[in-house]
Each structure stands twice: as structure tokens, then as C-alpha cells.
Amino acid sequence: MYYNNGPFILASGSPRRQDFMRWMGLDYTVESADIDESRCPGEAPEFYVCRLAREKGGAVASEHPESWVVSGDTVVCLDDDVLGKPENEEHAVEMLMRLSGRRHEVLSAWSILNLERGISENDFCRTAVTFTNFPESVARAYVATGEPLDKAGAYGIQYRGVALVQEITGSYSNVVGMPLAELMAALVRLGAVSAGGGDGRREA
Template identity: 45%
Template structure:
């Protein structure tokens, strides 16, 4: 397999790629993440995933580059990473007792060619108390996460139900990532360790 580069500094995405049995390099992308006026959330997430992959691919044209982006959407509003503790508390209060969507796109680029897949997952929060919102924000966990929570961490206790892809909510949809790599001629399973010979 040609070199694989993850265009993200997210440790959660790196952990998910390792879970797939892949070896890769990490090279975070530096792109403008400002939504365009009137841009639908799904288009925004897919565009950013491709922008990240293409940006790193320019520096590494010999490699396959994976880019990804995740947004939490309530109604039609994108809830990004909180600017401060007050914003994190306000976001969690809005998510309390509501169903929101987590949109995650994964893109595979080589040079300027970019293939992208979008996954939309419905996540419902139970009703949260002011005390637990305060304690969660004080833990620091929400501060670098879209929607001010991490389902794989302490925030997992807030999730009443989930319809869709758990790994996509964490930050990288495993099924779609494997499909992109397989379509590029690199099935993930060919890199798995072999302990038994049939």
C-alpha cells in the first residue's frame, strides 16, 4: 500500500484508524473552516473533509490522504467547538432533552482527486441537570469538541439513544473509511496481522 496520511490532529480519529489495523502518518491540515453564507451543514462538512485532504495531498502527492470533519447540528444550526466555558454550558443546555444530528464526512484524496462520504447520525440526549452540566464543563472535556461533548468520554452518559454510526460520532466512520480505501485498491483487511494459517 502506498503511504497513508491522516490530515487531522484529532487523537480520536487516530485511534479509530489504528483500530482498523492501519499504519499511517499524521499531518494536520490548515484550512479555513468558516461556513459559506447559506451553506447547508451537510455540504459544509463534506467540503471541509475534502479541503483538508486536498491541502495535505499537495504536500504529499505520493500518498493517500484521509481528511475528516464532524459537526453537531441542532435544527439547522451548526454547533461548533465552544469558545469558552460559558458557551459550552449554553450548548449543553440546548442539547438537553433534544435530538440532534452529528454529521461526519470522510474524504480520501490523492493529488486533486477527492472521494467523500457523509454519515448522519441522530443522537438524543436525556434531560441534563444544571449541576451535571457545570461538572462536565469543569472537567475540561467539552472544550475541544464540536457540540461541547465527547460521546466516547464522560459525555457518553448523556446519550439516551443513537441511530446511525457510533464511530462517526466519535470522529471517523469506520465502514465508510474502509469502503473508500477498498475502492482505491487497498482493502483494510489485507493489512491485518496473521496469527493463524488455514
């Protein structure tokens, strides 16, 4: 569907973000960045998630100034709390029970960098998700699958976790981990990718 114009690096170890790039037809390499993901005191969720996406991309772009570097980050917000990845199974159960029967927001940020061209763009998308009202036995059964342990908010909407979701308002891909429509539009606008045939070549 698309092809990239020059070297393209996905600065993320997330299998979901890697799937997105592969589905779009892009030829990319993966290089994860190891940064401090601690939230600054009083930092608003949207600033926090944008900063992490930007810092992840910046750490990789500094080593590859000629490449297009895309990075992202996702957090789940419940009231004033930011829910990242659970520390263990009990923490995952606790998160899920807090979300049960309630509406929360998922914020996913993206960053596009090409230092050689002086390009730096960073934004985020917000999606509202409402969970069904489920008992602790369901939360524990879900956690026992192992699926929630590497995901913000302790669930993945693209897999078994979809059974917990009653309603979604906004971008579905944003909840998975990357607002794909917004990201691809920006990549096209900046010249990082172009539309092409299914084999990655420009259509005649």
C-alpha cells in the same frame, strides 16, 4: 485487521480519528492542515462538513501527491444551527443546555485523496442522537472535566459524555468523529488498504 497499500497520511489532529486508524492496523503519519473553517452564508450543513473535510485533505495532498490522504470533519446540528467546538467553558455549558432533552444530528464527513492516481472521494454520514434531560449543574460538572472543549457540540460520546446520551440512531463511530464502516469500505474499494492479519500482513 487491515494494511495500507502505499504511503498513508491522516490529515487530522484528532486523537479519536488517530485511534481509529491505529485500531485498524494501518501504518500512517499525521499531518494536520490549517484552513479557514468558517461556514459560508446559507451553506447547508452537509455541504459545509464535506467541504471542510475535502479542503483539509487537499491542503496536505498537494504536498504529498503520491500518498493516500484521509481527512475528516464533524459538526453537530440542532434544528438549523451548526454547533462546532465551543469557544470557552461558558459557551460549552450553553451548548449542552440547548441539547439537553432534545434530539440532534451529528454529521461526519471524510475525504480520500491520491493525486498521483487521480483519486478523489468525499462523502458524509448522519447519525441522530437524543440527550437525556439534565440540569445545568450536570452540564457544568461535565464541562469542568475539560472533556467537551475540543469537541463539536461540546461532548464526546466515547468518554464521560455518554452519560448524557439517551438514544442513538445510526453509526456510533460517526458521532466519535469518523464513520468508520463507510470509510474503510471506500478505502478497500479504492485500493488504498487491504484486509490482512493482526500484524498488518496479508492472510494466506
